[in-house]
Amino acid sequence: MAWYHQWASFAKRLAHVIAKPMKRDSGHGGMMVHPYRGYGSQQEVFVMGRVFRQAALGRAIPRRGMLRDTADVARRIFRRGLANAKVDIRIGENQLCLTTDRDGYFDAHLPISTALPVDISWHRADIMVHADGHLPIRTSVEVYVPPPEADLLVISDIDDTVMFTGVAEKLKMLYRLFVRKPHRRTAFPGVASLYQALYRGQTEKAERPILYVSRGPWAIYEMLETFFQLNRIPVGPILFLREWGISLRRPWPRRAEAHKRxxxxxxxxxxxxxxxxxxxxxxxxDPEVYTEVVKAYPTRIKAIYxxxxxxxxxxxxxxxxxxxxxxxxDCELVLAADSILIAEHAHAKGDxxxxGLQAVQRDVEAHHNEPE
Structure with a gap:
């Protein structure tokens, strides 16, 4: 019966993570705001998010436990984006007002006219949302702006690059993520130390922008954040997900390669x-898309891994x-069997x-020495 208890644990943990965003309303329902971590430069920043209308919990539902999580999962499935909500965004002395689209999304492009502090990389964007028939909501989100020391941009796929997924193995992937021990989770061996080394750079103080892209929908954003935190991978803006909502206006998700390019x-x-x-x-x-990028920007791309x-x-x-x-x-395409080969090439290029290289080597070796 051990398998039953493992899968029961899996179901509870997965339901809790999926339900987590719904708990912010304390069961009262109404309007909710979910901003995604932003990014930008000293000239402009981008902040994306979604405004939802969601149902209230019934009085018979307990405040905690599996029944509450199940009810919150159901509320999440049936919540809907709130169109034409007014969104005010302020970062430092810079401000922008816009409205949500018909699916409840806002995608703010905020020009920076008053400079942001250069001694920090993560800045707070304050958000106020107004909509007819709802009380105003205040929230905030982090926005990443590279410091002057940043000397390299890293753009990375997530699926089957940072973490094991396998299009036909989504359930197994979620099981590994939420049931197995942290060191047996879904990240490839050495990935955490590799991305930490890339983030810090040769000087170990660079704090470079690392931007992650996934073929998945925005609905898995919280699970990706949990995965990054559990596996000690540097948390950059997980920016580039797709909206998979099926509608007459948009009957199919956008092609992943066009989205990525x-x-x-x-x-x-x-x-x-x-x-x-x-x-x-x-x-x-990825290899085809990245090759076309190099052809379009022949002096910008240092390496493809x-x-x-x-x-x-x-x-x-x-x-x-x-x-x-x-x-x-000047760009070399490296086909790598593991994180060590990527790290060795990056070290040889001074990146x-x-x-950082030694940390990747230790982590991969430690993984191979672990008992199954």
């Missing part, structure tokens, strides 16, 4: 004075052909410190 273009324009490295996996379209997630000879040959296409550029 547009966002890379946006980030390269925002951080126009920084070189960039791109990290992805061999299982999807592709994590090998299968051993399909045809796929490897296709990636090697892409590597040959980039031979005349991480010797201590």
């Amino acid at each position: 547009d966002l890379i273009d946006r980030m390269l324009a925002l951080y126009h004075d920084m070189p960039c490295i791109l990290i992805g996996d061999s299982g999807q379209h 592709i994590r090998r997630v299968d051993k399909d000879p045809k796929r490897e040959q296709a990636i090697q052909r892409l590597r040959a296409e980039l031979a005349h550029t 991480i410190s010797a201590r």
